[in-house]
Amino acid sequence: MTFSFSVVLLGLDLAGVFFFAVSGSLLAARKQFDIIGSLLLASVVSLGGGVIRDIIISAGPPAAFTNPAYLAPPLLATVLVYFLFSSVQRFTSLLILFDAGGLALFCITGTLKAMDAGMNPVAAVLLGVTTAVGGGLLRDITANEVPQLFDPKDLYALPAFAGAVLTMILSVTGAFNAVTAGAVAAIVFAFRVTAWRRQ
């Protein structure tokens, strides 16, 4: 992996962490957790999927622990939600939008990290989906909610699967770059949000 490519990957990953962290803080606000509870739930959601991914890849301690940059998004998300969104009524819509943003980026970075670690394409797609849905599943289990993942009227894993497959194909064919990555993220985000609106 070239330097510039790994910087793009880190940027996408941190943006995904931020989106998931906001979704965690919004759920914490809806459940009337205090600011520390909000920070904890934001951290579990936003870092959980990536920690699971890095543990499965088995290439040393997870990035969330070794690179302090990963701690900034949950801190920032907690402060933003606490001061800006605490009076917002439409928690659910916002939560779904930020969650969809995290899902769109994590299915890409999870798949790429797996391929970069030498896993086969099928395993890379599986790990991309696991990374993308893992954080949200941890959020819902930890906060004692019914996981969005299992809502029979909604599509959650399918957009992540589509994004992971597209990323794998782009990566194998050498067509993966910042532009195609943005296109995949947009497709997954639109797919997820449309599925939610039409349920």
Place this chain on the structure above:
Amino acid sequence: MTFSFSVVLLGLDLAGVFFFAVSGSLLAARKQFDIIGSLLLASVVSLGGGVIRDIIISAGPPAAFTNPAYLAPPLLATVLVYFLFSSVQRFTSLLILFDAGGLALFCITGTLKAMDAGMNPVAAVLLGVTTAVGGGLLRDITANEVPQLFDPKDLYALPAFAGAVLTMILSVTGAFNAVTAGAVAAIVFAFRVTAWRRQ
């Protein structure tokens, strides 16, 4: 580990994965999840215990991710349950039987994989039990059920513990083979089902 032995072990492991996957799909059917929710719950249950086992053994990425063969049982189980069992009334009995089959095989393969990785006999038994009960615990937590594991009127961990101890003794004494493995699996299965019927 000789070639033929590792093939037997892989076969037992895949059979255990299939049994647990059916139990996950049956629970998904009872909770009226759709087919994607069924596939996800089947995957969490059937691959979760083995992923935990392989992460603890620390010998690289879990088999469920590196060997695509592990993806066949949850797919097959989901399709079978969706088309064959969707009209079945006695979900609970079937779920317990398939779960018992998974438990019987996973306490054997978990213990053997641990010994093969050089862990001491006590650790191998502990990992055998963890592997066997891990998937079912993940299934019940994910689907927001009270874990079978903690039902005070039922025995769940004890059959797995018995199977892990028997497997460890057979392995240490060199008496482990396809026949004795089958006997241990039959004992654990009978123990578990009898405990459930007499509760």
Place this chain on the structure above:
Amino acid sequence: MTFSFSVVLLGLDLAGVFFFAVSGSLLAARKQFDIIGSLLLASVVSLGGGVIRDIIISAGPPAAFTNPAYLAPPLLATVLVYFLFSSVQRFTSLLILFDAGGLALFCITGTLKAMDAGMNPVAAVLLGVTTAVGGGLLRDITANEVPQLFDPKDLYALPAFAGAVLTMILSVTGAFNAVTAGAVAAIVFAFRVTAWRRQ
């Protein structure tokens, strides 16, 4: 790490395991689990945080599996609670006290093990907090309770965070020894129990 130092660390870790195990067995008694359910919940709580810690550090199989000494505290705690505390009415107070003891010791040992494995100070503090709150979070999720960690009127993570930061500073400045370790543990314990009493 010198020999005597690692013995102190092992002792602190085993004591923390014992405290958390008692908290697990007390919760099991309150939920009317039988003795096997009690042993399982005690094991999940007391060994869970350390297993997560060792998996994240990525230095081979977790100590709970490789060192049989770690199995003694949950066994001892289960037997003690079963025969001594089964008629106790004030489960909650006792549970909080033992949980606070585990929290006080695990934020120290988690931070030290991370620094010893070469992680940076920020990561070490994060891992110390994760180790300390991980077991209790697993206990509450497994037993279907609302996690203490998220109680908005209570402070749970903050004492662990304070203890991890103090341990990191003592370790970096070379001032960590049995006496300062005891002082940190006493501060964290007092902080946690005071927070709980004043809620």
